[in-house]
Every structure is written in structure tokens, then in C-alpha cells.
Amino acid sequence: MIIYYKKKRLNYQLYFGIGFLAIGIILVPLNNFSLIYFSWIIFGLLQLAVWYYERKHQYLSIDKNNLTKNSIFPKSVKLNEIETIVKLEKSYILETKSKKIKINKDIIEEESFYKLNKVLEEIELKLEQEKNI
Numbered sequence: 373m374i375i376y377y378k379k380k381r382l383n384y385q386l387y388f389g390i391g392f393l394a395i396g397i398i399l400v401p402l403n404n405f406s407l408i409y410f411s412w413i414i415f416g417l418l419q420l421a422v423w424y425y426e427r428k429h430q431y432l433s434i435d436k437n438n439l440t441k442n443s444i445f446p447k448s449v450k451l452n453e454i455e456t457i458v459k460l461e462k463s464y465i466l467e468t469k470s471k472k473i474k475i476n477k478d479i480i481e482e483e484s485f486y487k488l489n490k491v492l493e494e495i496e497l498k499l500e501q502e503k504n505i
Contacts, residue, residue: 375432375488376481385423392416431480434491439466439473447473454495464492 393416399409429442440448449471458465464475480488 373434373487374430375434375484376430377426377479378481381479382423382427385419389416389419389423392419432475441473449473451495457492457496
């Protein structure tokens, strides 16, 4: 199961990347190819790279045993090792004995958010059953 980013977030990243790149392409020739103005081009290219990576990999991947938060350095946690789920106003924190993963609710697409809640509720139910035994 894939938990998607909001389309609005991805679109903003694309627009900012194109904007920075366009500003850089305009400013560099106007200022005698000054190296400082090349930073606009670099920022634009980096923003476009982040947009491409996030569009391709999305926010979270959940399979039978693992929950993976995709980023430059992905974080992964085994679902059966989760000990506590802390639900905050804008995020969830999943904790195991050795790892913590913070999931930001604000950047998750609405339909994916419901799927994530369902998975987390199942895990919480298992945790409650284990405590009662």
C-alpha cells in the first residue's frame, strides 16, 4: 500500500523549481554570468529533483511487515515491532524499542490518510490485545 503526498504539495514543488530555474536563467546572462546567480539555477534543479523523487516514491510504503518513510535516507520499521503509537494533532509517532518514525498528517492525501488510519487502528488493536493477555 502506498500513502500518497497531497497533489497540492507536489505541484508547489514543481512550480517553485521551475520558477527558481527561470529566474536563474534570466539573471545569469543579465549579470555577466556572475557565479552568485548560478545558485538560483542550482536551487531550481534541486527543487525539481525533490519533486521528481517525491512524485516517484511518495510518502509512505506499507507492505505486509514493514512501514517505510521514503526520503533521501528512508526510515523503515517492522509493523510487528511497534510498541506505541502516539497520536498528536498534526502527526503520528510510531515507536519501537530502537526506532521512532514521525508521520506528518498534513502532507498526506485524504484517501491515503484513511488507509493509514485503518492500518494504525489494526496495530493499536493488536497492542491492546497483547496488553490484556
